[in-house]
Amino acid sequence: MENYAKVMGVKFPKITLDRTVEILSSVIEQKRSQLFHVITVNPEITMACQKDKLLRSILDDAGLITADGIGIVMVSRLRGGNLPERVTGYDMLLRLLDSGNQKKWSFYFLGADPNTNLKVVEVIRDKYPDLLILGRHHGFFKQNEEDKIVEEIGSLKPDILIVALGAPNAERWIHKYRLKLNAKIAIGVGGSLDVIAGKVKETPESWKRLNVEWLYRLIQQPSRWKRQLILPRFAIRALLFREKSKL
């Protein structure tokens, strides 16, 4: 059986959330010098990288790609690729915090608005007292502040750099500074810090199980409707897409 499913030319490894966390734990234990970039690829990124060559090369360079959202998983199943489940940034982050608390990993939290960034670190410190929070910075910095932030992260050398700057900005940012960040793992987590800090409500398990998280988020944040128009467009294009080769 092939180990990858291709969706619009993007190769998704057929891995569960459990396996993803295992892979990331071993990356941290390995003490490698190169940054391991994890990208949770949603329909928006999949569509954007059809035209955006730089974004495409960022995906090609990633250490690991996961299927962010039921749209990707369903298309893979209809096309015979059978991804086992979605592996979102939020679920991955919670698992990494949990493992980090047990194994004393170090973290840096970049992104979200200033209040949320402050709050999220307090919540995490409270809930996961044994993990190391090396630093934090909100995500509304100016261009001329960027070098200082990169330098700070680079000198702190976190095991895991969490980046909440929205997708695909986080992915571009991590890739741009990958040689200077000195983190073992960097991952863009979308709006996850907003949820952990309590700014945005978490999607209840029942909605997630029914695969209608997108609907819940739409009800909570109606302003997202324009962005979600991409979902039916993605489904049609992805189902009709002619993959160049099976692998």
Ligand code: UDP
């Ligand atoms: N964000 C940020 N700086 C920016 C734009 C966004 O820190 O310049 C943060 C925003 O506050 C939120 C996160 O990025 O915490 C993700 O935003 P959104 O939900 O729009 O992105 P997605 O979930 O689609 O990645």
